[in-house]
Amino acid sequence: xxxxxxxxxxxxxxxxxPAGMCAGMYAGRSMLKSVVLERGFPGGELLNxxxxxxxxxFEHILGHELAQKFSDHAAKFGxxxxxxxxxxxxxxxxDGKFETRTESGDAYISPAVIVTxxxxxxxxxxxxxxxxxxxxxxxxxxxxxxxxxxxxxxVVGGGDAAVEEADFLTRYGSKVILIHRRGELRASKILQxxxxxxxxxxxxxxxxxxxxxxDEQGLVNKLILRNVDSNTTSxxxxxxxxxFIGFRPNTGIIEGHIDHDDMGYLKTDANMHTSMRxxxxxxxxxxxxxxxxxxxxxxxxxxxxxxxxxxxxxxxGDPGEAITGSGGYAV
Ligand SMILES: Cc1cc2nc3c(=O)[nH]c(=O)nc-3n(C[C@H](O)[C@H](O)[C@H](O)COP(=O)(O)OP(=O)(O)OC[C@H]3O[C@@H](n4cnc5c(N)ncnc54)[C@H](O)[C@@H]3O)c2cc1C
Numbered sequence: 001x002x003x004x005x006x007x008x009x010x011x012x013x014x015x016x017x018p019a020g021m022c023a024g025m026y027a028g029r030s031m032l033k034s035v036v037l038e039r040g041f042p043g044g045e046l047l048n049x050x051x052x053x054x055x056x057x058f059e060h061i062l063g064h065e066l067a068q069k070f071s072d073h074a075a076k077f078g079x080x081x082x083x084x085x086x087x088x089x090x091x092x093x094x095d096g097k098f099e100t101r102t103e104s105g106d107a108y109i110s111p112a113v114i115v116t117x118x119x120x121x122x123x124x125x126x127x128x129x130x131x132x133x134x135x136x137x138x139x140x141x142x143x144x145x146x147x148x149x150x151x152x153x154x155v156v157g158g159g160d161a162a163v164e165e166a167d168f169l170t171r172y173g174s175k176v177i178l179i180h181r182r183g184e185l186r187a188s189k190i191l192q193x194x195x196x197x198x199x200x201x202x203x204x205x206x207x208x209x210x211x212x213x214x215d216e217q218g219l220v221n222k223l224i225l226r227n228v229d230s231n232t233t234s235x236x237x238x239x240x241x242x243x244f245i246g247f248r249p250n251t252g253i254i255e256g257h258i259d260h261d262d263m264g265y266l267k268t269d270a271n272m273h274t275s276m277r278x279x280x281x282x283x284x285x286x287x288x289x290x291x292x293x294x295x296x297x298x299x300x301x302x303x304x305x306x307x308x309x310x311x312x313x314x315x316x317g318d319p320g321e322a323i324t325g326s327g328g329y330a331v
Pocket of ligand 1: 014038042043044048049051052085086087117118119161253291293
């Protein structure tokens with residue numbers, strides 16, 4: 001592919017979710033020439049979250065409001081955002097620098113990259129799911145919930161996201177039915193308490209969705225369910241199915257091997273340095289115990305400061321040994 005334009009930066013940050021925006025802020029404060037490349041609008045998963053109640057300093061804040069605050073704050077310290085830019089690949093060149101190539105053909109050359117690309121919702125993979133996406137099948141409650149006022153909404157999953165979003169969707173649906181493949185939820189106890197106290201929510205246990213059906217206009221009207229214990233099927237009349245069964249890390253853009261866990265999340269050392277020298281990872285894309293806004297910004301703070309030290313070490317003729325030891329994840 002022809003390279004449309006080549007840009008040079010100290011550090012390229014891939015993705016403007018909480019991690020990318022925070023990394024941009026710290027890189028800006030460190031006077032690094034940095035750019036945050038984002039395929040959509042700055043905010044990442046915050047734009048898919050109605051209410052945040054666990055970000056310190058804010059008892060409650062709307063997801064999109066927190067996103068705006070993050071991006072304003074980063075811009076104030078000189079972070080450069082480029083939006084609508086889809087990163088196609090990040091390649092390590094023979095000279096040790098990275099080339100971050102975008103879909104439009106532009107190339108961003110930098111000695112360091114921070115990957116903050118988050119994850120993509122995992123699909124159920126059942127008949128009708130892909131076909132009726134946007135016609136009743138959704139992965140984003142805040143985006144699509146309002147389309148189903150006074151209708152029956154099914155939610156699939158049993159973790160924090162499923163339980164939180166089931167609760168949120170009761171403001172629209174006449175009824176919200178949580179379908180979970182196990183006999184107990186994985187969600188935190190406080191979210192479970194809220195769920196069980198909500199009279200508009202019903203839980204169908206030990207059950208999976210086999211198929212999504214639609215009416216003659218192509219709008220979802222029914223789910224075929226299967227009880228995993230008895231292996232019997234049943235029909236559930238519902239106009240929407242929201243799926244919250246987890247995320248896959250967006251690591252496909254990186255060319256070459258990087259150590260990762262079984263789910264594909266990138267392993268890093270304590271300085272967010274991956275096993276590829278000069279490539280750092282922060283936020284949901286990284287292998288770790290939990291994935292929250294607080295952990296994303298914590299990772300990003302460390303990553304941006306580690307990049308500053310890494311670049312200084314290179315400039316001083318020390319190839320970064322002092323920063324991470326091996327440049328690998330084992331410290
Ligand atoms: C429904 C839901 C509710 C949640 N509720 C809470 C909550 O209440 N409290 C809490 O702390 N956390 C919550 N979370 C988790 C929190 O939103 C995430 O942990 C956080 O957003 C992770 O930030 P991130 O920057 O690592 O990734 P993301 O927010 O996923 O951002 C990644 C960004 O990278 C961009 N990107 C990806 N690939 C490319 C590419 N190839 N080119 C360009 N850009 C790319 C994406 O467009 C995206 O903007 C919730 C998550 C969900 C899904």
